[in-house]
Amino acid sequence: MNLQQAKFEYLLRLGDSSLIIGHRLSEWCGHGPILEEDIALINIALDFVGNATSLLGYAAQVEGKGRTEDDLAYLRGEREYRNLLLTEQPNGDYAATIARQFLYDTYTFFLYEELKSSKDETIAAIAVKSHKEITYHLRHTTQWMLRLGDGTEESHQRLQTALNELWMFTSELFDMDEVDGLLINEGIAADLDKVKAAWEKRVNEVITEATLQVPVTNIKQKGSREGKHSEHLGFLLAEMQYIPRSYPGSKW
Amino acid sequence: MNTSTYTKEQLFSLLSEIPDPEIPVINIIELGILRDVQWDGSLCTVIITPTYSGCPAMKVIEDDIRIKLNEIGISNVKIDLVYSPAWTTDWISDIAKEKLRAYGIAPPDHSTIDKAVLMGKARELKCPQCGSKNTEMISQFGSTACKALYRCLDCKEPFDYFKCL
Numbered sequence: 001m002n003l004q005q006a007k008f009e010y011l012l013r014l015g016d017s018s019l020i021i022g023h024r025l026s027e028w029c030g031h032g033p034i035l036e037e038d039i040a041l042i043n044i045a046l047d048f049v050g051n052a053t054s055l056l057g058y059a060a061q062v063e064g065k066g067r068t069e070d071d072l073a074y075l076r077g078e079r080e081y082r083n084l085l086l087t088e089q090p091n092g093d094y095a096a097t098i099a100r101q102f103l104y105d106t107y108t109f110f111l112y113e114e115l116k117s118s119k120d121e122t123i124a125a126i127a128v129k130s131h132k133e134i135t136y137h138l139r140h141t142t143q144w145m146l147r148l149g150d151g152t153e154e155s156h157q158r159l160q161t162a163l164n165e166l167w168m169f170t171s172e173l174f175d176m177d178e179v180d181g182l183l184i185n186e187g188i189a190a191d192l193d194k195v196k197a198a199w200e201k202r203v204n205e206v207i208t209e210a211t212l213q214v215p216v217t218n219i220k221q222k223g224s225r226e227g228k229h230s231e232h233l234g235f236l237l238a239e240m241q242y243i244p245r246s247y248p249g250s251k252w
Numbered sequence: 253m254n255t256s257t258y259t260k261e262q263l264f265s266l267l268s269e270i271p272d273p274e275i276p277v278i279n280i281i282e283l284g285i286l287r288d289v290q291w292d293g294s295l296c297t298v299i300i301t302p303t304y305s306g307c308p309a310m311k312v313i314e315d316d317i318r319i320k321l322n323e324i325g326i327s328n329v330k331i332d333l334v335y336s337p338a339w340t341t342d343w344i345s346d347i348a349k350e351k352l353r354a355y356g357i358a359p360p361d362h363s364t365i366d367k368a369v370l371m372g373k374a375r376e377l378k379c380p381q382c383g384s385k386n387t388e389m390i391s392q393f394g395s396t397a398c399k400a401l402y403r404c405l406d407c408k409e410p411f412d413y414f415k416c417l
């Protein structure tokens with residue numbers, strides 16, 4: 001694997017995760033528990049999709065085969081997607097959405113903090129921009145973690161259940177392979193061991209403050225790097241890609 | 253029309269007629285979206301930067317720029333979207349902030365995003381309608397990505413706050 005291939009792969013991982021979690025959140029549009037939350041989630045979804053547009057646009061440029069960010073988003077199948085398994089998990093109830101977002105926002109908060117000093121100028125510029133937005137996302141989900149965790153018996157129970165069910169997808173966030181190794185050497189990618197330490201500390205603090213238990217599991221679900229996804233991604237892509245695949249090249 | 257007669261200043265002045273699609277009282281220069289215009293005699297390159305990554309107004313702004321330049325005979329237009337340096341609310345001019353206030357949107361009152369944002373503390377804001385500081389945040393996310401929703405506890409009016417970024 002050469003540097004260009006590694007960079008393309010890395011950008012797909014970042015961009016696909018943003019796109020898929022952004023699409024997931026957009027499913028709340030019109031279904032939020034209260035109007036303010038509906039608006040908040042859709043704003044956050046837009047940030048993610050915007051971030052994906054930048055990253056996949058750059059991925060297409062690095063690849064140099066004339067594809068665009070739209071080609072990458074709409075014309076790749078499930079096995080070509082590199083998003084983290086956590087990001088494709090269904091919305092469930094509001095506690096499940098908040099738990100997923102909190103685990104992921106905390107991750108991107110520290111990940112993009114690292115990427116701000118990437119030696120790749122485009123990645124660094126995207127990271128600086130995104131990190132400001134992520135700060136607002138994390139604030140939002142942290143507040144809801146505390147509100148639901150330290151809320152009623154039912155909200156506490158639902159959030160604990162959501163955390164327990166999602167926990168097996170968290171170890172994958174910090175997996176590193178040849179792609180990471182190559183790019184870390186070049187000062188382009190983030191060292192996920194560093195991100196992991198910061199993530200664990202912050203996640204444990206918030207979970208404890210929310211009067212919840214940090215889940216324990218030996219199950220480590222992984223596979224997104226090889227395009228092996230949970231059963232949920234295919235359905236998501238079917239909906240997201242329907243129009244561009246049925247009407248190729250159609251414009252607004 | 254011989255387009256080479258336009259100076260950079262003239263092009264800036266022309267493009268200053270383009271309002272932000274969602275906040276029409278301020279233009280794209282006052283908002284800090286338009287970064288530069290380069291004109292080499294045949295190709296006009298316009299450099300813009302998004303406020304938020306997913307700001308849906310960017311496409312509209314791109315179209316508006318093309319239309320505006322077309323009106324004076326410049327049809328060969330390239331629009332570059334740049335992310336660095338990242339847009340910040342610091343670039344909103346004082347005049348524009350006053351326009352925002354008059355329009356009913358509380359302008360950003362801090363230079364950069366503060367770390368307190370993580371701790372969930374909302375800042376004290378003046379109501380753009382009556383000036384009262386007796387206000388509270390309803391939601392961190394308002395009608396567009398760049399705004400938060402507040403309400404005034406004195407005049408009872410809800411209002412948008414242009415968040416610091």
Ligand SMILES: [Zn+2]
Nearest residue numbers: 379382404407
């Ligand atoms: Zn008032």
